[in-house]
Amino acid sequence: MDFDRARLLAKVARLYYEQDMTQAEISGRLGLSRQRVQRLLSNARQEGIVKIAIHPIMGFFSELERSLEARFGLSEALVVETSAPGNQNTLAREIGAGAAEYMARVLKPKDKVVLSWGNSLLGMVNALASRTPLRMPDLRLIQALGSLGDPNVAMYGGELVRRAAKAFGAKPILFPAPAIAASKAMRDALYADPHVRHTLDLARTADLALVGIGSSASDSIAIPDLWRFLPPDALPELLAKGAVGSMNLRYFNSAGRLVPSKINDRVIGLNLDEMRKIPRVVGVAGGPSKLKAIRAALKARLIDVIVTDHVTATELLGKS
Numbered sequence: 146m147d148f149d150r151a152r153l154l155a156k157v158a159r160l161y162y163e164q165d166m167t168q169a170e171i172s173g174r175l176g177l178s179r180q181r182v183q184r185l186l187s188n189a190r191q192e193g194i195v196k197i198a199i200h201p202i203m204g205f206f207s208e209l210e211r212s213l214e215a216r217f218g219l220s221e222a223l224v225v226e227t228s229a230p231g232n233q234n235t236l237a238r239e240i241g242a243g244a245a246e247y248m249a250r251v252l253k254p255k256d257k258v259v260l261s262w263g264n265s266l267l268g269m270v271n272a273l274a275s276r277t278p279l280r281m282p283d284l285r286l287i288q289a290l291g292s293l294g295d296p297n298v299a300m301y302g303g304e305l306v307r308r309a310a311k312a313f314g315a316k317p318i319l320f321p322a323p324a325i326a327a328s329k330a331m332r333d334a335l336y337a338d339p340h341v342r343h344t345l346d347l348a349r350t351a352d353l354a355l356v357g358i359g360s361s362a363s364d365s366i367a368i369p370d371l372w373r374f375l376p377p378d379a380l381p382e383l384l385a386k387g388a389v390g391s392m393n394l395r396y397f398n399s400a401g402r403l404v405p406s407k408i409n410d411r412v413i414g415l416n417l418d419e420m421r422k423i424p425r426v427v428g429v430a431g432g433p434s435k436l437k438a439i440r441a442a443l444k445a446r447l448i449d450v451i452v453t454d455h456v457t458a459t460e461l462l463g464k465s
Contacts, residue, residue, distance in 0.1 A: 151194070157182060158189040209458045213451060216462060217443040220425065220450055223247050227431070227454035233264065236432045236454055241268020244355065244429045244452045245276065251425075252313075254281045256352045259289045259415065260306050261393045263357025265429040265452075270305050273312040284315035287348045289356070290393050290414030291324035320344050322413045324394060329410040341413070348415055354423045356448070358430035359391040360438050379407050390438020392428075392447060393420065399437065401445020417447060425449050431457040 157175070160166045161182075168186070172179045189195045206224035213222035225243035229235040241264075248269065252258065260266060288306045303319050310317035321340045326332035335341050361383055383406050387398040394412045396404045403409065403417050420426055428448035430439055440461055442448050453461075 154185055154189045154192070154194050157185045158195045161186055162195060206455050206458065209455060209462070212462050213443075213458055217451075218446065219443070219448075221247075222450070222458070223452045224455050224458045225452070227456060230454060230456040231433065233432050233434070237264035237268040238271070239268070240265050240429060240431045240452055240454055241270070242272040244269040244427065245272035247427065247450070247452060248273065248355065249276065249279060251353070252279075252281065252284065253352070255283045257285045257287060257347060257350060258309075259287045259348050259351040259354040259356075259420075259423065260309060261289045261354070261356040262293065262305060263359065263429075265357050265431070266305055266355060269355070269429060270308045270312070273309060276312070279313050281313045281315050284310075284313050285318055285347070286310040286313070286315055287318045287344065287351060288320040289348055289354065289420075290412070291320045291322040293324045318344055318347060320414070324413060325408070326411045326413055332411050332413055335413055345415070349419050349422070351423050352425070354415075354420055354426045356392050356420065356426060356428055358428050358435055358438050358442055358448075359394075360435045361388040361390055361396060376407060382406055383408070389441050390435065392417065392442065395420075397438075397441060397445070397447070399441050401441045401447050421447060427452060429453075433457075433460075436460055 157171060160171050160174070161168070166174070168179050168182045171177070171182050175182075177185075186195075190197070206226070209224045210222040213219060213224070223243050223246075225239055227236055227239050244265065286306045286309050288303055292303050306317045306319060309315075321344065322335045322338070326335055336345075383396050383404060386404045386406065388396040388404045388406075389399050390397060393414050393416075395409060395417045396406060397417065398404055426448045427450040428439065428442055429452045431454040436457060439451070439453065439457065443451065443461065
């Protein structure tokens, strides 16, 4: 390498990387054009004078994220550290905070965003509420599922959508129907309602969806406001047909395929195929009780992005 050129490369690199000078400042100091400074910095990296290494930071799990993305064909994985892997409420709060960071990073001002329901999404909305507000008045937050019981219950769709919209100064679009109709005929009648149809049409054309992933384990599926509307054999029917989890009250088996059931015939909200067509579906979930459900959703490509905790991420990679 020419000695004078090498010395110039090293000088420019030191000024830029060690003394934090801008390219314009280097240009003025050394009497070089900005274009030449850019070329010299690029050459310094290409020729090994500058070597940049990114070192792992405690609490950041880039290797886990990369492995999840490669294993399951994800566009992105976001893994957060959990302080209590066995405590679902703590997990929901910590995973939700990670989802809030993701949401704030990727949203565009005029996006249409679908929100499902669940404790992890409640954790996300709580984290959004504690951030400095992001003013996106043209953003539309859309409820993905009808109301479950008391509309003021924090983890349910309507309240989540209202609070998320408030965090962005945006418009909430609520679902004017129950999540579970009294019968299939009633569901069909409600689908014909113009207000319900309008909300569903907006949801189907969303740019982004954030969904919780539920478990069908008998010890974690008890949602009083859901089961009191259904016959007593609804849960045994789901389990007998191999249900391992749900998204938006659509139950699926270990292959991620819909399980036909009394529930599915009465649900008012986006179904699995409609959610799959949304350009980016973000699953927000973690914990041992949800492991089978998350794995099935990943293998079936029901989601494009996963936000989870480091213990769940490690377990997901332990089996194919």
